[in-house]
Amino acid sequence: MATAATTQAGAGAGAKPTTSKKTDTGPKTPWWMWLCVVAIVFYCLFPFYWLINLSLKTGADLSNNALVPPNPSLANYKAIFRNDDFVRALGNSVWVAGWTTVLAITIGSFCAYALARLRFKGKFFILGLVLAITTFPGIAIAAPLFKLWSNIGLFDTLTGLIIPDLTFALPLAIFILVSFFKEIPKDLEEAALVDGATYFQAFRKVVVPLAAPGMATAAILVFIGAWNEFLFAITLTSTPQARTVPAAIAFFTGATTFEVPIGTITAASVVISIPLIAMVLLFQKRIVAGLTAGAVKG
């Protein structure tokens, strides 16, 4: 019955609502559905394929628009790993995104637990504040920090990037964690409380282990956000010493004025996308759960 219902729902949305067949026998996919599937796959994958394609080309091939590189070569990849600035940027990115994630999840989980479980005044205000910060434009933080970091010596340092990254990572972590903590059945905690545990013990011994998958999800999303961060990375750094990968790639272009080094840029783009794609594919279900946690509950 459920499958029949989904056919109808899909048919209603599809290109031809009139083609909805009566009582199909079993799941038979109509031809236009295959067309949709192929179109979506092409939409999602082709541009990235094109990027990989370009990264395997060198010299004149870069502008021949061949769908398959005629003389595939790894020269661009070798070049970027010989580039000290890029290798350094990779390390910087891991450090910045790693610390941002650890700090946001640790500090945020306490706050999220209180918001999800404990009764106290000002809960709505705090949740509203947390939500409001996720919508702040980064520029409102970047402008003052540009001046402030120069004054106190944090300009062009990794710490100077972790701090503003937390501005957005912490509210995001709290928001996702609240929705996961709420899903944990209250009975278990209540049982622990009855057995004489303190609230904090109930949190540490019962809730945290049960919430581990949710915390992992929040950690992945926070990490991706920090890995992707560009505004602070470009504004609050000035040398390769503290540039993270997105900022470093943007400076590949600055190196040569007349010719964009498209081969090395695309190779670097592929290299830094791979860990993210791998992570996303590996934790697919969790990421979708985390992304939709706030939205669907609403």
Next chain:
Amino acid sequence: MAETATLQGAPPQQRQRSRGLSEKKLAFTMVSPSMLLIALVAAYPILYGIWLSLHEYSVRVAGLSRWAGLSNYTEALGNSEFWSAMGTTLVFTAVSVTLEFLLGLAMAMAMHAAFRGQGLLRTVILIPWSLLTVVTGFMWRSIFESPQGLVNTLLGTDTVWLGQKPHALIVIIIADVWKTAPFMALLILAGLQTIPGEIYEAAKVDGAKSWQRFTKITMPLLVPAILVALIFRTLDALRIFDLPYVLTKGANGTNTLSLLSQQTFAENRIYGLGSAYAILTFITVMIVAFLYIRTVGGNIRGIAED
């Protein structure tokens, strides 16, 4: 289990005292690290930004400044650059969020209906989302490169896509829609999956046509999921910075509020005016957020309560 809990926990007020911290004190202890951090990394910089925007800074002598009142704001608001950035930002936001929503809805419907290949679709749909925005920018730049980019070859033209006025913004919108429509699709799909199939069965029995089922059942039940997705996307689009930075550096009618502000304070070192731009961007986002939250405030309250 629940029964024993209510029985034994009959006088909860008294029991809590013997349990280390009371509920309120524990809540305070658990919330304060986050609140302190937020005060430090969000509230303080913004207040400092307001302070900066009310001053004028010497370009020649570092550290020299004087009180300027609201003159940076009057300068910003009288500046055609500011209004053109405002226009670009609003057009970009309206067009890209609308397209993302329509495309995302269509994708979600297709994914929801597909029997085979749903797993594959769920996987590939995450790929645009998981690419870095900067990478997305370079990717589309290489596709629209002129004169010998892929698009020009396919169309047989030699359009300078990123070098002229409406075109450059269109490329930025395409890049943004490509990256975020799948994200929208995921959110809408999650909403679709919470609608019980029985409702459609009942409607079918009552003789509802498929289009009616879509407009009368699917859409109304999807509204909460859609609204939340739209708010986040809109507020995100209003602060767009990465794509125009990578694709055009703000040339040819693509300068957005964030980019204009960043260029003013970081590249040209005009701190006062740059901060005023940043604060005006902030105010713009807050106004839009306020308008949205007034419409769907109940949803947030719903999360806060239980």
